[in-house]
Amino acid sequence: MIIGVIGAGAVGGYCGAMLKRAGHDVIFVARGKHLDAMKEQGLLIHCDSGSFRVDGHFTNDVQDLNQADLILFTVSSTDTRATAEKLLPLLKADSMILTLQNGVDNEEMLTEWFGKARVFSGAAYLNVSLEAPGVIRQQQLQSFMIGSLxxxxxxxxxxxxxHLFQQAGLECQISMCILEEKWNKLIINAVFNPISALNSVTVGEILDNEKLRKTAERSLAEAVKIGTALGIPIRQELIDRFFIIAESARHHKTSMLQHREQGKKMEIESLCGYLVHKGRALGIDTSVLSSTYQALLLYEGNDENEIS
Known part of the structure; x- marks a missing residue:
């Protein structure tokens, strides 16, 4: 199978490398120093089971994906619409698109372009980071839920x-309610990512700091209220054990913090603004999420996007 990875950073690069090692033809689309390093020395993966390096087709040209059977769509949510627009005229009519992105708004955009029949969604519970250009580190947590829209x-x-993921050594299960699964993950991301990015702290540092922990608790309560009001079945186990579960990722730098440190645009809208706007429309108090959202917008210089 020919697999294209568009946005081959931490998540996409790791999944693509595992699939490449399993014998698939993988095309990695990336840019900048990361792309240059992969072209020169391949992609190096450090993970709990050891380290390995893969060679492959490394490019910044989306035209190279025109024969792909499956696209792993792992660009930042800030680039979803523009990337989908570029891909639509290139892909084969039967190519499948799997989004492993954060948030739940990307699925809405991708189905606009490709239709529900071709778009699949995945929730990636993955502690992975781009350690250096051409080098990805994965530790501990690694599981996926994948389903059809x-x-x-x-x-x-x-x-x-x-099955492809499982054969490649990726822990993966099918979900018949994948958007519910993505919503449960969104709640985790909406609690930790914005606080982590705004304060430049890891998950563990949020858990250990009384003020940040309280902010996280209040953010959780607001996010759950919004999801429930929208008819999303939020798992009670997730709510009850939320901060116990988070202990397993206490050394993790969230994706939003990684983007801030790399000078990239953060996924503010998908991981924070989406809930703020939904809460506002529903008449739900989102004072904590809104405060964090506004602070992140100001940090990125986007204060013209402030909600009234």
Missing amino acids: AEEAGKEQAEMIV
Whole structure:
């Protein structure tokens, strides 16, 4: 199978490398120093089971994806719409698109361009980071839930993608309610990512700091209220054990913090603004999430996007 990874950073690069090692033809689309390093020396992966390096097709040209059977869509959510627009005329009519992005708004955009039948969604519970150009480190946590947005109609293809991941050594299960799964992950991200990025702290430092821990608790309560009001079944186990579960990722730098440190645009809208806007429309108090959201917008110089 020909697999294209567009946005081959930490998550996409790691998954692509595992699939490449399993024998698939993988095309990695990236840019900048990361791309240069991969072209020169391949992609080096450090993980709990050891280290390995893969060679492959490393490029910054999306035209190279025109024969791909499966696209791992792992660009930042800030680039979703522009990237989808570029891909649409290039891909084969039967190419599948799997988004492993954060948030739940990317699925809405991708189905606008490609239709529900071709778009699959994945929730990646993954402690992974771009350690240096051409070098990715994965530690401890590593599991995926994948499902079809067309539900039963796309079950067979979703099962095929899950099997691909499993064969490549990625812990993966199918979900028949993938958007519910993505919502549960969104709540985790919406609590830790904005606080982590704004204060330049790890998950563990949030847990250990009384003030930040309280902010996280209040953010959790607001996010759960919004999801519940939208009819999303939020797992009670997640709520009850939220901060116990977070202990397993206490040394993790969130993706939003990694983007801040790398000078990239942070996924402020997908991981914070989305909930603030939904809460506002529903008449739900989101004072804590809103405060963090506004502070992040100001940090990035986007204060013209402030909500009234």
